[in-house]
Amino acid sequence: MRTSDFNFDLPEELIAQTPLKNRDESKLMILDKKNQQINHKVFKDVIDYLNPGDCLVLNDTRVLPARLFGIKEKTGAKIEFLLLKRTDKDLWETLVKPGKKARVGDTVSFGDGILKAHIVDMGEEGSRIIKFEYEGIFEQILDQLGTMPLPPYITETLKDQNRYQTVYAKHEGSAAAPTAGLHFTPDLLEKIKQKGVNVAYITLHVGLGTFRPVKVDDVLNHKMHSEFYMVSKETEKLINDTKANGKKVIAVGTTSTRTLESIAKEKGKIQAGNGWTDIFIYPGYEFKMIDGLITNFHLPESTLIMLVSAFCGREFTLKAYEEAIKNRYRFFSFGDAMLII
Numbered sequence: 001m002r003t004s005d006f007n008f009d010l011p012e013e014l015i016a017q018t019p020l021k022n023r024d025e026s027k028l029m030i031l032d033k034k035n036q037q038i039n040h041k042v043f044k045d046v047i048d049y050l051n052p053g054d055c056l057v058l059n060d061t062r063v064l065p066a067r068l069f070g071i072k073e074k075t076g077a078k079i080e081f082l083l084l085k086r087t088d089k090d091l092w093e094t095l096v097k098p099g100k101k102a103r104v105g106d107t108v109s110f111g112d113g114i115l116k117a118h119i120v121d122m123g124e125e126g127s128r129i130i131k132f133e134y135e136g137i138f139e140q141i142l143d144q145l146g147t148m149p150l151p152p153y154i155t156e157t158l159k160d161q162n163r164y165q166t167v168y169a170k171h172e173g174s175a176a177a178p179t180a181g182l183h184f185t186p187d188l189l190e191k192i193k194q195k196g197v198n199v200a201y202i203t204l205h206v207g208l209g210t211f212r213p214v215k216v217d218d219v220l221n222h223k224m225h226s227e228f229y230m231v232s233k234e235t236e237k238l239i240n241d242t243k244a245n246g247k248k249v250i251a252v253g254t255t256s257t258r259t260l261e262s263i264a265k266e267k268g269k270i271q272a273g274n275g276w277t278d279i280f281i282y283p284g285y286e287f288k289m290i291d292g293l294i295t296n297f298h299l300p301e302s303t304l305i306m307l308v309s310a311f312c313g314r315e316f317t318l319k320a321y322e323e324a325i326k327n328r329y330r331f332f333s334f335g336d337a338m339l340i341i
Contacts (some may be wrong), residue, residue: 001219001283004157006309008321016334017156019163020209021068024185027329030231031320033312037322043183043337046294052196052251055233056241057169057290059178059255063115065146065161070117077101079108081117081130082149084175084208085228091130093123095208102128111145123292125212139172151210151333153299166334173205173228180253180295200238203230204255204277214301224280224303236272239289242248243268250292250341254307257281259289262289282306282315293340297324297331313339 004173020026028046030039041048050056058110066083079102082095096102096119108117113136134141148161158164166181167339170190192201202223209225239260242249251257262277263270267288293311298304309317329336 001215003126003128003217003219003222003301005219006302006305006315006318007123007326008318010300010325010331011048012323013059014318014328014331014335015153016330016336017154018158019182019334021184022198023167023183024188024278026183027327028183028300029320029329029336029338030313031316031338031340032243033316033340035045036108036316038320040327042277044188046339047188047195047197049339049341050192050197050290051247053198053242053245053247055198055239055247055249055254056253056296057168057200057202057249057256057260058181058184058194058229059206059259060166060168061174061178061205061255063174063206064141064149064172066149066175067147068110068115068117068142068145069114069147070110073107073109073116077102081108082175082208084127085205086173087129089240090138092130092132093127093232094273095131095262099128101250104128111141112332115141115145128300133156151176154331154334157178167246168201170201171203171205171230174194175208176206177333178204178206178253178255180256182334183294183337184252195229198238198242200235201232202235202256202259204228204259206255213299214303214306218308219282222280222303224278225277226276227258228274228276229262230274231263231270233272237269242267243289248341249289250294250339252294254293254298254304257293257307257311260289261285261287281310283310283314285310287311291325291341294337296320296333296335297329298334308340 024044068081116133
């Protein structure tokens, strides 16, 4: 299986640079896997495809204001940090730009010394391991000094930082948003619950590996990034009961999907717990938990389009993407969505 098997030509003007005014008014493509049919709706219509007793699974991670701009203490050089993941209390794996100016032993100051970063080691793929020094509560300092880490394909300034958070974001720790969830509003979620659909929450802190391209020709040689998840006993019971009752589990996003499939100990049953997952889902994978998937339109040759292709079939997925381009759907993080059932 070649990485190029998941390529497609995307006009640059279809990459969404800003969110729509109303979250739930984006386009929604409905993919009927069984009948190989495609229909076009508006996102708020998703409720029509959810039935009483079904379970919608949402990732309630919250994006950190993880981009920091600092000054190297020795030289005064400007350096940008992007926090990837916390490895200990004050130890973080980070991306640094420009990397050649960030050597082990260097110290970088942020906000006139309110926060300092000591580079203590080299990480994978050019990242740096840093130890923060500060007084007070780290999260409050980060809120004061940090900015939202928008993906590299978004070049416009985001006026409202909350538009890169889901309305149900709760547990801070992500370097990127679980973007399929950006389409939901409190009102839409309430209507879904009133219909008798269960809503379950899992947490998976999204890493920047989400945006890293697959650099190998053979998909099987790709090394998947690792991400931290948390799943409660309450969620375990809700999802297992849904499957036992013969109802559907619909994952919102590839992050929810990867979490559910990681904790599925057998077909139709998950087990609560916390841990790290580096599960890589590509065509040929046998799904154990999800019956439906809500997701955005992803980058060519990405692990995300490979996951969608595993669930939907590669040819049908690429046909849907071709249809989306023809109908001027908006792509990537602030773009439109699809529901696969």
